[in-house]
Amino acid sequence: MSFKVRIIPCLDVKDGRVVKGVQFVDLIDAGDPVEAARAYDAAGADELTFLDITASSDDRRTMFDVVTRTAEACFMPLTVGGGVRTVEDIRALLVSGADKVSINTAAVNDRAFVGRAADKFGNQCIVVAIDAKRVSAAGEAERWEIFTHGGRKPTGIDAVAYAREVVALGAGEILLTSMDRDGTKSGFDLMLTRAVADAVPVPVIASGGVGTLDHFVDGVARGGATGVLAASVFHFGTFTIGEVKRHMQAAGLPIRMDGIAG
Amino acid sequence: MSVAIVDYGSGNLHSAQKACERMARERGLNVPVLVTADPDSVRRADRIVLPGVGAFADCKAGLAGVPGMIEALTEAVRGRGRPFLGICVGMQLMAGRGLEKDTTAGLGWVPGDIDLIRPADPALKIPHMGWNTLNVTRDHPVLAGIPTGPDGLHAYFVHSYHLTATADDVVLAEADYGARVTAMIARDTMVGTQFHPEKSQTLGLALIGNFLEWRP
Numbered sequence: 001m002s003f004k005v006r007i008i009p010c011l012d013v014k015d016g017r018v019v020k021g022v023q024f025v026d027l028i029d030a031g032d033p034v035e036a037a038r039a040y041d042a043a044g045a046d047e048l049t050f051l052d053i054t055a056s057s058d059d060r061r062t063m064f065d066v067v068t069r070t071a072e073a074c075f076m077p078l079t080v081g082g083g084v085r086t087v088e089d090i091r092a093l094l095v096s097g098a099d100k101v102s103i104n105t106a107a108v109n110d111r112a113f114v115g116r117a118a119d120k121f122g123n124q125c126i127v128v129a130i131d132a133k134r135v136s137a138a139g140e141a142e143r144w145e146i147f148t149h150g151g152r153k154p155t156g157i158d159a160v161a162y163a164r165e166v167v168a169l170g171a172g173e174i175l176l177t178s179m180d181r182d183g184t185k186s187g188f189d190l191m192l193t194r195a196v197a198d199a200v201p202v203p204v205i206a207s208g209g210v211g212t213l214d215h216f217v218d219g220v221a222r223g224g225a226t227g228v229l230a231a232s233v234f235h236f237g238t239f240t241i242g243e244v245k246r247h248m249q250a251a252g253l254p255i256r257m258d259g260i261a262g
Numbered sequence: 263m264s265v266a267i268v269d270y271g272s273g274n275l276h277s278a279q280k281a282c283e284r285m286a287r288e289r290g291l292n293v294p295v296l297v298t299a300d301p302d303s304v305r306r307a308d309r310i311v312l313p314g315v316g317a318f319a320d321c322k323a324g325l326a327g328v329p330g331m332i333e334a335l336t337e338a339v340r341g342r343g344r345p346f347l348g349i350c351v352g353m354q355l356m357a358g359r360g361l362e363k364d365t366t367a368g369l370g371w372v373p374g375d376i377d378l379i380r381p382a383d384p385a386l387k388i389p390h391m392g393w394n395t396l397n398v399t400r401d402h403p404v405l406a407g408i409p410t411g412p413d414g415l416h417a418y419f420v421h422s423y424h425l426t427a428t429a430d431d432v433v434l435a436e437a438d439y440g441a442r443v444t445a446m447i448a449r450d451t452m453v454g455t456q457f458h459p460e461k462s463q464t465l466g467l468a469l470i471g472n473f474l475e476w477r478p
Contacts, residue, residue: 001438002394002395002412002437002438002439003386003390003392003393003394003437003438003439004392004393004394004416005392006392006393041463046392046393068276071274071276071277071280072276072280075277075280075281075284075460075461075462075463075466075467076418076461076462076463077418077420077458077461094274095276096276097274097276097277098274099274099277099420099458099461100420121315121316122315122316122317122320123389123422124315124316124389124391124420124421124422125315125316125420172389172391172420173389173391201387201388202387202388202389203387203389203391203392204387226387226391226392227392256393256416258415258416258463258464258465259463259464
C-alpha cells in the first residue's frame with residue numbers, strides 16, 4: 001500500500017509555551033513550541049497537532065503567533081485545536097498557517113457549528129475532537145459517552161452516534177480520545193476506536209493511552225485508525241518518532257520512512 | 263524576476279509564500295515572493311502560483327470575485343507562457359469543469375473533470391488525507407532529482423476530488439489510493455499538484471525549488 005499511516009505528536013501549549021517540557025537532547029528551549037515543532041519535523045513526524053489550553057481568551061493571540069512562526073519553519077501539516085468556538089477563530093488559525101482546525105466543546109454545544117465551518121472552509125480542514133468514556137457496565141453492550149471539561153462533565157451523548165452526526169455535517173476527520181485511557185499508558189481503547197472507525201467514512205485518529213510500541217500498531221491494525229496521536233511518550237523521549245515508525249513498519253504497516261534511517 | 267502568489271481568499275498563502283522564499287534562498291535566486299490580489303501584479307510577475315483549499319465552486323467564485331484576475335491569469339499564463347503552479351484546488355481550477363456539488367466551469371486550461379475519488383476498497387477513507395508516493399509518467403524539470411515511485415519520497419494529500427477524463431499527456435504523476443488518483447499535471451508552461459508541496463517536507467520543497475528555476 002503506497003498510502004501511509006500517520007504518526008502525530010501532540011503538543012499542549014499554554015500561553016505560548018509547551019506545557020510538558022519536551023525532552024529532546026538538542027533543544028535550546030524545550031518550552032518553545034516552535035523549537036519542539038522543528039524537532040518533530042526533523043525527526044520525521046507525519047503531522048503535528050497543537051492543543052491550546054490557554055485559559056483566557058485574551059491570551060489566544062499568542063497562539064496565532066506560535067502557529068505563524070511554526071508554519072514559517074516547518075513545511076508539514078499542522079492541526080490546531082483548543083478553545084475554537086467561532087468561524088472567526090477558525091479563519092484566524094488558518095490564515096496563521098494551520099492546515100486543519102479541531103473543534104471540541106463548541107461542536108458538542110452546537111452541532112450546526114460543524115456544518116457552518118465545513119461550508120466555509122471545506123470539510124478537509126475541519127477536525128472534530130471527541131473525548132469519550134466507556135459508560136456500559138461489565139457484561140452490557142459496549143457504549144461510550146462524550147465528556148467535556150477534560151473528561152469531568154458527562155453529556156449523555158453517545159460517542160458513535162455523535163461521530164456519525166458530525167461527519168454527516170461536514171467533519172473531514174475525527175480525533176478520538178479515550179478519557180479512560182488518557183495518561184494511563186495502557187494502550188488505546190481499541191473497541192472504541194474500532195466502533196468509531198467502522199461508523200464513519202472519514203479518517204479516525206486514535207489518541208489516549210499509548211505506552212508501548214505495540215500500542216501504536218494495535219491502534220491501526222486492530223482499532224482501524226488511519227493515524228495515531230501521542231504526547232508524553234514522545235515529549236519525555238520514551239520513544240523517538242523513528243523507533244515508532246521502524247516498529248510499525250516491521251509489524252507490516254505502511255509507514256512513511258522519508259528521512260528516517262532504516 | 264518575481265513570483266506572485268494569487269490571493270483570492272482561499273488557501274494557506276502564508277505557507278506557500280514561506281516555502282517559496284526558503285527555496286529561493288536555498289537555490290541562490292534573488293526572487294521577491296509577493297502575495298497579491300492585484301491583477302496587474304499578477305500580469306507583471308515572472309512566475310505565478312495559484313493555491314486553493316475548500317470546495318471547487320467556492321474557489322472559482324472567489325477567483326471570479328477579484329475583478330480582472332481571471333483575465334490577468336489567462337493573459338500571463340496562456341498568452342505569454344509564464345510558468346504557472348496550481349496547488350490543490352488551484353490545480354483543479356485549471357480543468358474544464360468541477361463536478362463537486364453542482365457542475366462549475368473551471369478555467370479550461372486542460373481538458374477534464376474534477377470528480378470524486380472512487381477507491382475500489384470501501385475501507386479506504388475519503389478524504390484521501392495523508393502521505394502517498396508518486397508514480398510519474400514521464401520526466402519533467404519540476405521533478406528533477408526527486409526520488410519517486412513506490413520507494414520514493416512522499417507527498418501530502420488532502421482531497422476528495424481529482425482530475426479525471428483528461429488527455430493522457432496531461433497527467434504527470436498518479437497516486438495509488440485503491441484507484442489511480444491524479445497527483446500532478448503538466449502542459450506547456452503549467453504544472454499542477456493535487457498534493458500540497460508547501461506541506462510535503464523534502465519532496466515539496468525540492469519541487470518548489472525546481473519550479474522557481476524552471477525555464478520552459
